[in-house]
Structures are given as C-alpha cells and as structure tokens.
Amino acid sequence: MSIIKITDLSFSYLQDTPVLKDVNLEIEKGEWVSILGHNGSGKSTLSKLIIGLLKADKGEIVVDGITLTEETVYDVRKKIGIVFQNPDNQFVGVTVEDDIAFGMENLQFEKEEMLEKIDLYATKVNMKEYLKKAPHMLSGGQKQRVAIAGILAMNTDIIIFDEATSALDSITELKVMKSISELNEKHTIIIVAHRISTLKNCNIILQFENGEIVKTGTFSELYPF
Ligand code: ADP
Numbered sequence: 001m002s003i004i005k006i007t008d009l010s011f012s013y014l015q016d017t018p019v020l021k022d023v024n025l026e027i028e029k030g031e032w033v034s035i036l037g038h039n040g041s042g043k044s045t046l047s048k049l050i051i052g053l054l055k056a057d058k059g060e061i062v063v064d065g066i067t068l069t070e071e072t073v074y075d076v077r078k079k080i081g082i083v084f085q086n087p088d089n090q091f092v093g094v095t096v097e098d099d100i101a102f103g104m105e106n107l108q109f110e111k112e113e114m115l116e117k118i119d120l121y122a123t124k125v126n127m128k129e130y131l132k133k134a135p136h137m138l139s140g141g142q143k144q145r146v147a148i149a150g151i152l153a154m155n156t157d158i159i160i161f162d163e164a165t166s167a168l169d170s171i172t173e174l175k176v177m178k179s180i181s182e183l184n185e186k187h188t189i190i191i192v193a194h195r196i197s198t199l200k201n202c203n204i205i206l207q208f209e210n211g212e213i214v215k216t217g218t219f220s221e222l223y224p225f
C-alpha cells in the first residue's frame, strides 16, 4: 500500500486560476521523492494540501490509509513533519531548544527522550552551541537548521522539506542531507528541491510545471549525462 495516494487533486486560490490541475501521485513507504519545478508551479500548494492547511477543490488525498478530511486532519498531521522555506512562523519558543522540542511536545515524547533528541539533532545540524539562544537572533540559514532539527527529532513516518535548505551554503546543505538520508531507511521523505546536486540519492523525481506533473523518473533517467 502506498503511504501517500493523491487522486485527481485540483486546487485554486482564485476562481478560474487553477494552481493544481488533476494531480495524481503515489508514494511508497520509505521512498525519497524530490519535487522540482519553477517558482509558482504549485509545489508549496501541494505540500499545504497534503497536511490539510488548504482544502482541495476536487480530488482525494489518502495518507497511510486515512482519507484526509476536516475530521481526520489531526490524525494525518501526526504522521507528517513539514519544514517550510521560511521557518519564522514555525517558531514559538523563547529559546532554540524550546523550538526543537515543540513538535516532540505535541507528540507527547517523554522529557528524557526529548532532551536526548534535542542534543542529537542540534549536533547533526551544527546548532548545539545555540540551544539557549533566542530564535529571532539567528540568521535565515540557522533558523532553517533549527526547524530541520525539530522535524527530524519528531521521527514522523513522513517528512516534507519544502525548500527547507534554500538558505544553507552547499556544504551545510550536504551535511543536513546526510542526516536526512540516515533517516530515510524508515521514513518517507519528500523534498521540494532547489539544487540538482541534492537529487542524486532520491528514488524518484517529479517535475512540476504549471500545476501539473510533467515528468517522473530517477536521476539517471532525467539526467542521462
Ligand atoms: P511554488 O511553491 O512551486 O513556488 P506555490 O504553490 O507557492 O508555488 O504557488 C503556486 C501559484 O499559486 C503561484 O502562482 C502563486 O502566486 C499562487 N499563490 C500561492 N499562494 C497564494 C495565495 N495565498 N493566494 C493567491 N495565490 C497564491
């Protein structure tokens, strides 16, 4: 059974301006999927629909056997961690540590496990010395690293990174990608990618254009040289 199944999904913000047009998509458990596409092609809209931040005009989203509706949205969200490009509005804590803990608190992790994970993932994203600092003092790239640590620590079945590494230099990005790929054995990962170099290890690449998937394939199928 696929962990995410999307059938004939359509969405528009404004009448007569469709942003997603009959998108069909099946993602298997444990897959690493990269989504590529120009600005405005509908990638973030798709991410928001999958976690129920937006409501589809038409079509169906099934996550791990649960059909997404107003009634099931909180059950679906327990299975998905998401990091957006601009994590500012994901920050609620007084310290970096609070922010890494936030998602785990929602999932009711034990205090001890939380502290262990904060330590582990802050180290993985190279932010350990910032744990007691105020999040608003951080640079854009540091904020992205904190947001990523918080989501990795939640250990959800599905993780979506929506251009979540866009403010990182390529060396830091590679490090973060390495942590992500270590997780990939058990988790399903969807990355809205912005650098081709991050695509090599994924199972499948989806190319978006104007709200439609126009190409699907592996890295070597789509970049055969
Ligand atoms: P991507 O993530 O691929 O850059 P988005 O999903 O953010 O694309 O946007 C797809 C289209 O929807 C764009 O044309 C964008 O301008 C439009 N759009 C995004 N958010 C809104 C909104 N809140 N209201 C109206 N239009 C929006």
Ligand code: MG
Pocket (backbone or CB within 6 Å): 043, 044, 045, 162, 163
């Ligand atoms: Mg986007």
